[in-house]
Amino acid sequence: MTDTTVKALVYAECLDGKLRRVALEALGAARLLAGDGGSVHAVLVGGGPGAALQEAAAELAARGAGVVHVVDDPALAGFAPEAYAAAIGAAVAAAQPSIIVLGHTAAGRELAPRVAAGIGGGHVADVTAIEPGGDGGAAALLTRPLYAGKAFEQRRFLPGAPQVITVRPNNLPVAEPVAPGGEGWIAALPYQAPPLWTVVRGIARKAGGTVDLAEADVIVAGGRGVRSPEGFAPLAALAEVLGGAVGASRGACDAGYCDYALQIGQTGKTVTPKLYIACGISGAIQHLAGMSQSRVIVAINKDPEAPIFGVADYGIVGDLFEVVPLLTQRFRTLFNKTG
Amino acid sequence: MQLVVLIKQTFDTEEKIELANGAVAEDGVKFIMNPYDEYALEEALRLREAHGGSVTVVSCGTDRATETLRTALAMGADEAVLIAQDGLPDDGSAVAAVLATAVRELKPDLVLAGLFAVDRGAGSIALQVAERLGLPSASAVLKLSVEDGGGAAGGQAASRASWGGGDGRIAVAERDTEWGVETVAIPLPALITAQQGLNEPRYPSLPGIMKAKRKPLRQLGAAELGLDAAALAPRTERASLLPPPARAAGRKLSGAPAEQAEQLAELLQREAKLF
Structure with missing residues (x-):
């Protein structure tokens, strides 16, 4: 050729x-x-x-x-x-x-x-x-x-x-x-700018070091089970250790626990990370649509019948506030040993 | 202020998607206004309340979309236009051509649309309309206001809309991007797309529903807009429709929380080969 x-x-x-x-x-x-x-x-x-x-x-x-x-x-x-x-x-x-x-x-x-x-x-x-x-x-x-x-x-x-x-x-x-x-x-490349319509007046940057949801390799997402805005703190800690981003279900956003920018689902963002950890998310069909193409899915939920377990590779029936900090601790130890 | 809202009727997001005979089965499915278009419509209604004018909703769809347009009228839109989808190719460019022509006739000061439709999810058509009409745009808008632009003092070029319009006003928008929440000012006439969080859409009121029955809803064919076959020629086509790859449930880990956490970390490393 x-x-x-x-x-x-x-x-x-x-x-x-x-x-x-x-x-x-x-x-x-x-x-x-x-x-x-x-x-x-x-x-x-x-x-x-x-x-x-x-x-x-x-x-x-x-x-x-x-x-x-x-x-x-x-x-x-x-x-x-x-x-x-x-x-x-x-x-x-x-x-x-x-x-x-x-x-x-x-x-x-x-x-x-x-x-x-x-x-x-x-x-x-x-x-x-x-x-x-x-x-x-x-x-x-x-x-x-x-x-x-x-x-x-x-x-x-x-x-x-x-x-x-x-x-x-x-x-x-x-x-x-x-x-x-x-x-x-x-x-x-020679370039003549067109007459400009858009004036950028300012940018409120996201908090430092935040990984973008669409490009994140790891997402730790919270649902209604996080119960409050403060409930996202342990999820953020786990995300940080794993170098990932924090996401949320519509339920968590609608309840005012977090910003709509974090919403994953058919309304919201569709994500395909290597690892998706769903914490306190029941798994409504519109949420599953937004994340079920992730490579590995982990679900942590109190309700053993939650639909999220139907798409999870690994499920933990338990309290996210107990399990997530333990996971964070576990990974911190692991990474310190190997890194 | 002349406000135009682009609206699409979509499947309810709670619906399962079943494929039959190479198509998505529509029997017994609940249809809704695309959720992102609801935000766009709500914002248009609020702008009309603040600045006066009228709100026209425009859709390209089947006859069934009249239900969604009646809902928009019941929420408070003044007029509706439905362009028949029958005979149009399954291609976004053709739909954009049709919508652009219909919108141009309405001489809007501001066009509002959803960031994307929850069915196709491309988010392309509204911005193709903006390009065809020479309109500036701001996408994924979280907050919007219309202000006096102060003439050319802002150093901003005028919109290229063929109908003039805008009265020297600007739209100031906060938009959701990957680099943060960006505040931009663009001259009217312009197009914006609505992101979730822009507002809380109202429900149609009972008097609103009664009034909607008497509001104008025009139904047009693409030919009545003066578009010929060449303008509507598709650029792409669907080759196949597929179900998502099946995903089997995995296993549940047992033991005390600390044991479960340890097992999981181990499995993610050794079995899933992560980290």
């Missing part, structure tokens, strides 16, 4: 100046979709110190991006969707890709529909698995959840339609490094 046309463009999202893992998962997806013969470009967008973007660019180039387009402009210091969409547009004009891949993140969910509508393409969102189409010209099959995971569909693009795909964090493998010498090159 000597096809050197650009097949795919990846929007490589950064958070706090660092390349997000989902950016490397999107790059992996793009390489898979482009196939062996097709080239993959990446676009890095930001208005921060150039050095941070250069570091991210080098990583993308080392993991199979043939060209990394860097758009570094003061207009991109805050997240103005129109400015970011225009930066992706500049990369689309430069690379002429037939496939554009973004992470299904707050930024990607905002940008992908605009990019798709702007180029007359389709958007397949929240993709969790990809079956490449192969050389026969068959379209790739893109698996995505429906009803937050109560069912799945495979979608494909119709011939000739520009393809915009957002991939769910934590589901696809990251792009592997290419052989030494095969690295791509990095180029500054």
